[in-house]
Amino acid sequence: AQTVTQSQPEMSVQEAETVTLSCTYDTSESDYYLFWYKQPPSRQMILVIRQEAYKQQNATENRFSVNFQKAAKSFSLKISDSQLGDAAMYFCAASSGSRLTFGEGTQLTVNP
Amino acid sequence: GAGVSQSPSNKVTEKGKDVELRCDPISGHTALYWYRQSLGQGLEFLIYFQGNSAPDKSGLPSDRFSAERTGGSVSTLTIQRTQQEDSAVYLCASSLIGGSSWGQPQHFGDGTRLSIL
Numbered sequence: 001a002q003t004v005t006q007s008q009p010e011m012s013v014q015e016a017e018t019v020t021l022s023c024t025y026d027t028s029e030s031d032y033y034l035f036w037y038k039q040p041p042s043r044q045m046i047l048v049i050r051q052e053a054y055k056q057q058n059a060t061e062n063r064f065s066v067n068f069q070k071a072a073k074s075f076s077l078k079i080s081d082s083q084l085g086d087a088a089m090y091f092c093a094a095s096s097g098s099r100l101t102f103g104e105g106t107q108l109t110v111n112p
Numbered sequence: 113g114a115g116v117s118q119s120p121s122n123k124v125t126e127k128g129k130d131v132e133l134r135c136d137p138i139s140g141h142t143a144l145y146w147y148r149q150s151l152g153q154g155l156e157f158l159i160y161f162q163g164n165s166a167p168d169k170s171g172l173p174s175d176r177f178s179a180e181r182t183g184g185s186v187s188t189l190t191i192q193r194t195q196q197e198d199s200a201v202y203l204c205a206s207s208l209i210g211g212s213s214w215g216q217p218q219h220f221g222d223g224t225r226l227s228i229l
Binding site: 044047 | 145147155156160167201217222223225
């Protein structure tokens, strides 16, 4: 079984500031991938960033970066220079064969 | 189309009725997934298709739930004799090849919000 835990139900950040969303996971897989998805009120899940577990280098996509600590099974998302459009529910997910296992989500508010 | 298309966007029905939810994946994507998202919660896996076959349907919550995929494209999720606990957003996703362990990102539709009265 695979589990993903997001311990922060809600987070807030001031516009232009940096925020970090936490995620821990547990898996018995040796080869797996980790993802962060964003879900705005429109409901569509949008891929933010992907990390390959066998790569030590942390993934980066523009203002979004991860801190992947494999031994600690931790996969946090850092958003730099936060923008109003970043406000959404953020889900951490881990791959397991044919499915993604999602965390419960973190609701991010961006204050102007 | 450019993205995953789901219909209807919203569905309200009475308890005990059958409902069909449709998903049209991104052209060329061989893998298709259904998830359920209850209010304020994360996504729960339901079923995975590779082509027209479903190698993993272990997430279907009961035998009232079934799904099929035809022509390696459109999929239909059917819920028979709906119950109030079936109320949720049903999300469909597709990817180029199956198996998230290969790292292929899943692309999601906007979902169908199902409300059972």
